[in-house]
Amino acid sequence: MNILVTGGAGYIGSHTCIALLEAGHSVIIADNLCNSKSETVMKIMDIADKEVTFCEIDVTDAEAVDIIFRNYKVDGVIHFAGLKAVGESVDKPLDYYYNNIVSTLVLAKACQEYGVNRFVFSSSATVYGDDKVPFVETMDLLPTTNPYGETKAMSERILTDITNANPDFSVSLLRYFNPVGAHWSGLIGETPNGIPNNLMPYVTQVAKGKLKSLRVFGNDYLTVDGTGVRDYIHVVDLANGHVAALENLTEGVHIYNLGTGKGTSVLELVKAFEEANDIEVPYEIVDRRPGDIASCYADASKAKRELGWEANLDIISMCRDAWRFEKNYTDFVESK
Numbered sequence: 001m002n003i004l005v006t007g008g009a010g011y012i013g014s015h016t017c018i019a020l021l022e023a024g025h026s027v028i029i030a031d032n033l034c035n036s037k038s039e040t041v042m043k044i045m046d047i048a049d050k051e052v053t054f055c056e057i058d059v060t061d062a063e064a065v066d067i068i069f070r071n072y073k074v075d076g077v078i079h080f081a082g083l084k085a086v087g088e089s090v091d092k093p094l095d096y097y098y099n100n101i102v103s104t105l106v107l108a109k110a111c112q113e114y115g116v117n118r119f120v121f122s123s124s125a126t127v128y129g130d131d132k133v134p135f136v137e138t139m140d141l142l143p144t145t146n147p148y149g150e151t152k153a154m155s156e157r158i159l160t161d162i163t164n165a166n167p168d169f170s171v172s173l174l175r176y177f178n179p180v181g182a183h184w185s186g187l188i189g190e191t192p193n194g195i196p197n198n199l200m201p202y203v204t205q206v207a208k209g210k211l212k213s214l215r216v217f218g219n220d221y222l223t224v225d226g227t228g229v230r231d232y233i234h235v236v237d238l239a240n241g242h243v244a245a246l247e248n249l250t251e252g253v254h255i256y257n258l259g260t261g262k263g264t265s266v267l268e269l270v271k272a273f274e275e276a277n278d279i280e281v282p283y284e285i286v287d288r289r290p291g292d293i294a295s296c297y298a299d300a301s302k303a304k305r306e307l308g309w310e311a312n313l314d315i316i317s318m319c320r321d322a323w324r325f326e327k328n329y330t331d332f333v334e335s336k
């Protein structure tokens, strides 16, 4: 199939492009490079040893999207393009609602106009709010506490309504847990701007000496060791989950958790990182981070049952691959 991958130069999108190419599909990337670099497209082609088509466009631009659908035969869309920083979305709600909602509307409209019936959407476990773990797809969505989470819940709703009104349309809503790690080649991985907000990139930058020490946000949660528990999933497993979702798509709306089903605490992750890479990660315990929940992990059984997909790579592989990429990556972030 010819797959339009929006946000294909980004972290999860680039790994998914490789998985698609390896599975024999063709890829058209649409990305405005607002949070990525064109070099990543070259690296995708190097790793997969295949060509991709790259269109540097903003997917909120209906005319630019129309040109792609007019000029290329698109069989399906995987829509990654979006702004994703939770804290920033509180300061810039208009940017987040505009970018993340309008892009979904523009792409869905183009799909309708050109009779493209396969649509895979990047959602997030954040739509579950702070309900009881493990999170199951059938749970009611709770109001999220930030505009970013709202854009994911709203996009899910928009795509569901469109599908209900158009029985030929097929949509897969993929709720990711905590994607980490990098491609085994060390060529592509996560490259956050400035000081990272997320745990794994913070840990890799501490290990590299770019940052002095990890601040562990709270050790008084009701968890195995008091620190926050999350379902970390290797980005390569996550990428393969998209190929499975696309290839098994049938009419209607299908919601899948993409996680491992296993929870890992902050201190367990730090220990795994130190063991995997034989390197020390200094840390200090500080106050809880506002808005954090104690535990978040998936019931990942539906994806296994219906898509035949499950995550295979363990926390050690995630830590090893994240570190291999960080060691190779040359951008310098000042230590604070």
Ligand code: NAD
Pocket (backbone or CB within 6 Å): 006, 007, 008, 009, 010, 011, 012, 013, 030, 031, 032, 033, 034, 035, 036, 057, 058, 059, 060, 079, 080, 081, 082, 083, 084, 099, 103, 122, 123, 124, 125, 176, 177, 178, 179
């Ligand atoms: P990323 O920022 O690395 O990738 C997003 C890509 O989309 C970037 O290359 C960016 O340049 C592009 N983009 C953004 N807005 C665009 C627009 N209007 N037009 C064209 N291109 C645009 O982020 P990621 O981590 O790869 O996340 C991909 C998707 O998965 C996002 O929708 C994100 O919300 C979702 N998600 C990410 C996580 C996570 O922890 N990384 C978790 C759950 C869901």
Ligand code: WQD
Pocket (backbone or CB within 6 Å): 084, 086, 123, 124, 125, 126, 177, 178, 179, 197, 198, 199, 200, 202, 214, 215, 216, 217, 218, 227, 228, 229, 230, 266, 289, 292, 296
């Ligand atoms: C993980 C754990 C922190 C940094 C976020 C988004 C979510 C999704 C994935 C997009 C928590 C602790 C972290 C640090 C720490 N993104 N931590 N010190 O918050 O689970 O999820 O990314 O959809 O929407 O909210 O991920 O990596 O920030 O935190 O102690 O410097 O690590 O408290 O327990 P989170 P995270």
